[in-house]
Amino acid sequence: MKVVKFGGSSVASAAQFKKVAAIVRADDERRIVVVSAPGKRYKEDTKTTDLLIALAYSVLNGNNYGDLLSQVVERYADIVRELELPESLIQDVKASLEERIQTHRSNEDRLLDALKASGENENAKLMAAYFTKLGEESHYVSPKEAGMVVTNEPGNARILPEAYDNLKSLRERTGILVVPGFFGYSKEGNIVTFPRGGSDITGSIVAAGVEADVYENFTDVSSIYSVNPNLVEHPHEMEELTYQEMRELAYAGFSVFHDEALQPVVEKKIPVNVKNTNDPTAPGTFIRSEREQNGLPVIGISSDSGFCSINLKKYLMNREVGFGRHLLEILETEEIPFEHTPSGIDNMSVIIRDHHLYNGKETRILDRIRTELGVESVHVERGLAMVMVVGEGMANSVGVAAKATNALHEAGINIKMINQGSSEVSMMFGVEAKNADRAVQSLYHAYFAPVPAK
Missing domain, CATH: 3.30.2130.10 (VC0802-like)
Known part of the structure; x- marks a missing residue:
C-alpha cells in the first residue's frame, strides 16, 4: 500500500487534477490520497489558503467579505466546470464556507482554523468526485471520520497517540480514499490546523497510521536538490538521503518538507519518495533510515x-x-x-x-x-x-x-x-x-x- 500526497501546485487546477488522477490510477497500490488546497496556477496567482486567511480577517474586521468569498468559490468552480463535475458541488463549497463563517465569526482563532482547513477539505471532496466520474470507487474521508485526533491549540495541532490506532481501519476500506491534509479534530470537536505546510504532516501521519510500504510525496520538482536551485545553476540532484539528513536540511530552510513532517514515518521506518506530478516517471528522491554512501561527504x-x-x-x-x-x-x-x-x-x-x-x-x-x-x-x-x-x-x-x-x-x-x-x-x-x-x-x-x- 502507498499513501500519496499531492501539494498545492499539484492540485491547483483542473489540468493538474487530471495529472493526479492519471498518477493514482497507474498504480493499484496508491490507495490513499492526501491533498492540499489549490496552490498557485501561475507565478502571480494567489494560493487559496492565502485567500481564505484574507477572508477570515475581513469577517473579523466587520468588512463586506462577499468579494473574497466569491474569489475562493471561483477557484473551485473553475475546477468543477472544466472537469464537468456536478454544478451542485459549487453551491456545496459556498454553503460550507458560509456555515463556517457563521459558526465561528466571534472567535478569531477558531474562524482562522475553520477557514484555512476548508481549502484542503473542499479540494478533497472535488478530487473524490472526479475519481468517481472516471469510474473508480472513491470516497472522501474527513479527518474526523478517519480518527485524526489532535491537540486543541489553534494553528499548532499535534497528533495524539490514539490517532494512529484509529487510522489503521483505513486499511480495511475499499476503493481510493481521499483525505484532506493540514488539519484534524480535537477531542472537544474543534477543527485544528497543523502549522503551515501541514499537509505534509497529514500525509506522514496517515502513512504511519496505515503502515504504508511507501509514502509518496508529489510536488513540482523531480528530485530534491543539494542546494536551493535559485542560487546555483544545475545543482546536484540527490537520489537518496536519510531521515536525519532531511531533518537537518529542513530545519535550515529546505522548503521540500515541513521540518515536523518526517517524525511519524521515521518511527515506522517508512520510506518517503519525493516525486514530480509533472514528470511522474522520474525516480525522484528517496528518504530512508539508511543509505549507501556515494563518495560525497556532504549531501x-x-x-x-x-x-x-x-x-x-x-x-x-x-x-x-x-x-x-x-x-x-x-x-x-x-x-x-x-x-x-x-x-x-x-x-x-x-x-x-x-x-x-x-x-x-x-x-x-x-x-x-x-x-x-x-x-x-x-x-x-x-x-x-x-x-x-x-x-x-x-x-x-x-x-x-x-x-x-x-x-x-x-x-x-x-x-x-x-x-x-x-x-x-x-x-x-x-x-x-x-x-x-x-x-x-x-x-x-x-x-x-x-x-x-x-
Whole structure:
C-alpha cells in the first residue's frame, strides 16, 4: 500500500487534477490520497489558503467579505466546470464556507482554523468526485471520520497517540480514499490546523497510521536538490538521503518538507519518495533510515534567517555550577525555546528565533540575566542566518570543516558561530543574514564539482 500526497501546485487546477488522477490510477497500490488546497496556477496567482486567511480577517474586521468569498468559490468552480463535475458541488463549497463563517465569526482563532482547513477539505471532496466520474470507487474521508485526533491549540495541532490506532481501519476500506491534509479534530470537536505546510504532516501521519510500504510525496520538482536551485545553476540532484539528513536540511530552510513532517514515518521506518506530478516517471528522491554512501561527504547545504543571539560574558563562568541551567531556565520562564548554545570558558551565546522576543520579553530576559547571573555584559545581536552543511559521510571524512571555513574565508564572509553535533551529521555556521546566500554558494562550490548543462 502507498499513501500519496499531492501539494498545492499539484492540485491547483483542473489540468493538474487530471495529472493526479492519471498518477493514482497507474498504480493499484496508491490507495490513499492526501491533498492540499489549490496552490498557485501561475507565478502571480494567489494560493487559496492565502485567500481564505484574507477572508477570515475581513469577517473579523466587520468588512463586506462577499468579494473574497466569491474569489475562493471561483477557484473551485473553475475546477468543477472544466472537469464537468456536478454544478451542485459549487453551491456545496459556498454553503460550507458560509456555515463556517457563521459558526465561528466571534472567535478569531477558531474562524482562522475553520477557514484555512476548508481549502484542503473542499479540494478533497472535488478530487473524490472526479475519481468517481472516471469510474473508480472513491470516497472522501474527513479527518474526523478517519480518527485524526489532535491537540486543541489553534494553528499548532499535534497528533495524539490514539490517532494512529484509529487510522489503521483505513486499511480495511475499499476503493481510493481521499483525505484532506493540514488539519484534524480535537477531542472537544474543534477543527485544528497543523502549522503551515501541514499537509505534509497529514500525509506522514496517515502513512504511519496505515503502515504504508511507501509514502509518496508529489510536488513540482523531480528530485530534491543539494542546494536551493535559485542560487546555483544545475545543482546536484540527490537520489537518496536519510531521515536525519532531511531533518537537518529542513530545519535550515529546505522548503521540500515541513521540518515536523518526517517524525511519524521515521518511527515506522517508512520510506518517503519525493516525486514530480509533472514528470511522474522520474525516480525522484528517496528518504530512508539508511543509505549507501556515494563518495560525497556532504549531501546538502541550506540556510535560514530570522535568528538572533543573546551574548553574555562572565569571568570564570566555566567554574560556576549550574550557570547554563539557570540561563536556560530564564528562557523557559518566558516560554522561549533555544536553538543552539555555543560557549567559551568565559562567554556563552544562546541562539533563538528572533520572533520570540516580543511583548517586553527581551527587556525582562536581559534584566534577569544581569541580576541573577551577575554577568559582566549581555546584549542581543540580530540579523543572523544559520547555514547548514549536512551529510552523514562527514563523520568518516578528514578536512570537511577546513574546506568549509576556507570557502567562507575566500568569499569574505565573517563566521559568527560554528556548531557541530556529536553525531557529525551537520555543521552549522552563523553568519550575517545579508551574506547567507553568498555563503551557501561558496560552500556548494567547495563541496560539489560543477554539473555540466544538459
